[in-house]
Amino acid sequence: MEKVCVLGAGSTKYGKLADSIADITTQASVAAIESAGIEPKEIGASYISNVFGVADKQVHIGPVLMSRLGIPDKPSLTIESACGSGSVSFREAYANIAAGFYDCLIATGVEKVTHTGTEWTTTYFAYCSDFFYEGQAGASFPGLFASMARAYLTEFDATEEDFAKVAVKNHDNGVLNPKAHMQKKITVDDVMNSAVVASPLKLYDCCPFSDGASSVVLCSEKFAKEHGGDYVEVIGSGRGGSPAALQGRDHMTTIPSTKIASEAAYKMAGVTSKDIDFAEVHDCFTIAEVVDTEDLGFFEKGQGIQAVREERTKLNSDISINPSGGLKSKGHPIGATGIGQVVEMYDQLTGNAGERTVKDAKLGLTHNFGATGASCAVHIFQSV
């Protein structure tokens, strides 16, 4: 198997964007190509992650991107895995280079939904659930994660104020990220006083719907070395699944796919959770970050909330969780999110993360899932 590297990375700003989905897909891809210092003609194919292209009247985005990059003869594949689409697209690109099919690929994620409004997005997101059992009964995504939060509050020593501290921490990080959607500090009181969306989750427990695109150039180690320039190594890749509906899981406070994916990634990389310096985890809601850090093995089950209280997940503490601001503050352009996490790995591990730099970081982990974790991918990156 070929060693795989990330040679370049770029993102648009996340937030409410005026440009079309095709435009922002191209802007992020061009930024990644320029970061990598390659010519588009060196790219063998593209992997595009997108969920609601229909909202901006553009599905089958791959060929549109390739045409705009001046390589319309190169193949592309568009991938949907709900909010986990980006990491799956990255994984497909990774696997194709590892298998020797290509030397250099581009993986770009994109979403453009904010113009549709909250009702449209809430309704369409619910289609990512096991609809017969969940969406059909009025479950929204905040509602499904709120059900996990209610179970966590019942089972462990945790309060709603504790969940709020996750949001405060991620906004602190997001303020340091010029690409973040929500670049403002918030307090626990701000979270507690925000409108209830799905009890016990309030508006500021929830990530925003964002527009945005992120892109990375992947290549073989041989290509990276011949090419020169900064790159990071991908040393672990794992995927996993969970019962699609919450009701199918024995425990409501754990996401099985995270455990399966991370165990596979740790094994491939030859490392453990203790070796990871920083992680971008899927914090679509505050409860999710707590559950993620436990399922990834950073903390024991039920102890993730204690770690938040003790500020052990802040930037440059025991383990920096979501230095980018995470989905909560950086934003959640669904199809782009998993690729955006890889952009953060590249920026951190090549010394380009500015004020939010994780000091002496050598190993980073990305964790991105679809729906309530029905699908999940974990990747581990190493500085060179």
Added chain:
Amino acid sequence: MSVEEQVIEHAKQGKLLTHKCTECGYLHLSTAYYCRECGSKGFEDVLVDGKGTVATYTIITVAPAGFEKFTPYAFVVLKLDDADLRISGFMEGIATPDDLPVGTPAKITGFDERGILIEKQ
């Protein structure tokens, strides 16, 4: 009748249609086509009483399209008394967490445009 239509018809009678694996006995919701435990395909239909307790829930105030007129309402995961299974559904008339502590006895009472309906016992 499709599998989903069968679930709906039984929910209207307060029952949950389940699939019991004829090889290993593992009990699934009836939308299962292969056994999660042993991988085999043979099932017998078993009707389970729709009574149970609330495993977890949320009270939704920002609703998907079609549900705005029902807010606030609860989305409930019900743990059945007579089987090692959980089933989710819609519960009306829930405004605050005090209305529905985890562990509250509840039961399947029907099915309509709000999906499987669950009410407190």
